[in-house]
Amino acid sequence: MPLPLYLLALVVFAMGTSEFMLAGLLPDIASDLDVSVGTAGTLTSAFAVGMLVGAPLVAALARNWPGRSSLLAFVLVFSAAHAVGAVTPSFAVLFVTRVVSAVANAGFLAIALTTAARLVPPGKKGRALAVVLSGTTVATIAGVPGGSLLGTMLGWRVTFWAVTVLCLPVTLGILMGIPTHPEHSEETDTPALRSEVSQLRRPRLLLVMLLGALVNAATFASFTFLAPLVTDSAGLATLWVSVVLVLFGAGSFVGVTLAGRLSDQRPGLVIAVGGPLLLVGWPALALLAENQIALLALVFVQGALSFAVGSTLITRVLYEAAGAPTMAGAYATASLNIGAAVGPLIAATTLDTVGDRGPLWTSGLLILVALLAALPFRKVTATVRSREVLR
Template sequence: MPFPLYLLALVVFAMGTSEFMLAGLLPDIASDFDVSVGTAGTLTSAFAIGMIVGAPLMAALARNWPGRTSLLGFVLVFSAAHVVGAVTTSFVVLFATRVVAAVANAGFLAVALTTAARLVPPSSKGRALAVLLSGTTVATIAGVPGGSLLGTMFGWQATFWAVAVVCLPAALGILRGIPTRPGQSDEADGPALRSEVAQLRSPRLILVMLLGALVNAATFGSFTFLAPLVTDDAGMTRPWISVVLVLFGAGSFAGVTLAGRLSDQRPGAVIAVGGPLLLIGWPALAVLAEQQIAFLALVFVQGALSFAVGSTLITRVLYEASGAPTMAGAYATAALNAGAAVGPLIAAATLGTVGNRGPLWASGCLVLVALLAALSFRDVLATARNSGGAPVTP
């Protein structure tokens, strides 16, 4: 894989850390700003909303800019938002910085996905996506626990400063390592924006976006509420929360790496095998939550399956949106983050009725809906082919 892909993955690591780090920082933020933990939790919602809205909006605005210019601009805005967030004494300003950071994050990811696809041969989009998403998975392994530890030792502001600082060498790397217009012809010579948006009329594109969103909703629905499962149902002490999060992140890294080798030429095999196993895994985790060894093993397995199946579906979005070269990354990003925003809301609704294991059952239901939709529209998937000639089915 081209070295510039790893520079992009470094930024995705910083942005992934920022997206997930608030889970361990909310009590301190609430105390410093004299607001409730629930109010502080709206910072997570602000980031999710910014991601969903920002992906298509920023991709549309930046579609005729040089890729390097867009990526660099988004990284610098993202870093600046964290600097302002670290020094502000106003919760309203902090809230605003989370929205700005999320919009910059979404814009970067949308352009980065498109750029990554252009840095590799047409038949290697899945491997390129795997490199990018490895930044997110490493964030769950190292960035989030590290950020939580840094916040505990030096205050939550230190984590914001750390994210801002990590962006700077990545920005320099983008400036020096990313071609102005990687791989393909000038975006201005491509299809008009109206033509790219019209790609959303494609049933195949809408279907794979929906499937990707459902699987991602299942993933983040359970991931968000792992902590109470660890301490209450599994009966482990609080330090084990970080261990469980690292296990899930390690599994997700393994899953996205494996999918990167298969999702271009054998995506149907990944979905056909991984989908049913993912469906079985979430209820199994709920049933076996009190068995600590089984719980830890299943957390790793579910992380691997979730990201293997999810990243494969998101790769299909890039292939199905090949007629929208500057907006394909935005469509993939929107599918990812729609799931990330909706999944925790669905999971949270089960806590009051089913308890801590409710999110796991909800994740199982979401995967079931995805598989039923894939089965119902298998004829649509069976005829889907990408620009490199790789079919969706095995």
């Protein structure tokens, strides 16, 4: 895989650390800013909504901008938003900074996914996407637990400062490593924006976007509220939150890596095997949460399955949106973040009624809906059309 893909992954690592780190910081943020944990959980949804709105909007505005300059600008805005968030005493201001940083993240990711697809030969979009998304999974392995540990020791604000500093060397990598004209980009005129947006009328594209959103909603519904599950249901010390996040991240890295080798040619296999296992796994975790060994094992497994199935569906979005070369990354990003916005919101409503395990039951229900929606159209996600590989 080309070196620039790994530079993009490095940026996604920094941004992924920010996106996911709140899972280990929510109790401290809630206490410091005098809000409930459920209210603090809306910061995750705020980030997701910012990415959901920002991805298509920024991609549409930046479709004719120089790609490398756009990527650099988004990283700088992202860094500045975290600096403001690190010093504010107001939950409302922190909420706004999450939206702003999410819009910057969305713009970066939308362009990065499109750039990644152009850096590799046709038929290897899945592997390219796996490299870029590995930045997210490494963030859950190292960045998020590290942020959680740092927040536990020095306070959540220090974690925000750490993300700000982490972004600075990344800018040099963008300037030096990202080519102005990717090697495999097509030398044709960019389609009109109206033509690219019209791709959203295609049922196949809408279906894979919906499925990707549902699976990601299930992932974030539980991931966002892992901290209270670990400390309350499992009865473990606060420092174990970092261990659980590492396990989830390690699983997600395994899942996205394996899926990257299969999602181009055998997407149906990943979905047919991973989907039902996810459906069993979330309720099993809810039932066995008090068993500490079972908790640790299932968190790893669910991380692997969630990212394997989710990344495969997002790869399908890139293939199905091939007629929208500058907007395909935005559609994939939107699909990811519709789920990331909706999942925690639904899960938060279960905390007062069902308790700490409510988000796990929510995840199981969302996977069930995804499988029921996919069943009548399983050929759409299982079939690799020859013209996809030849593009």
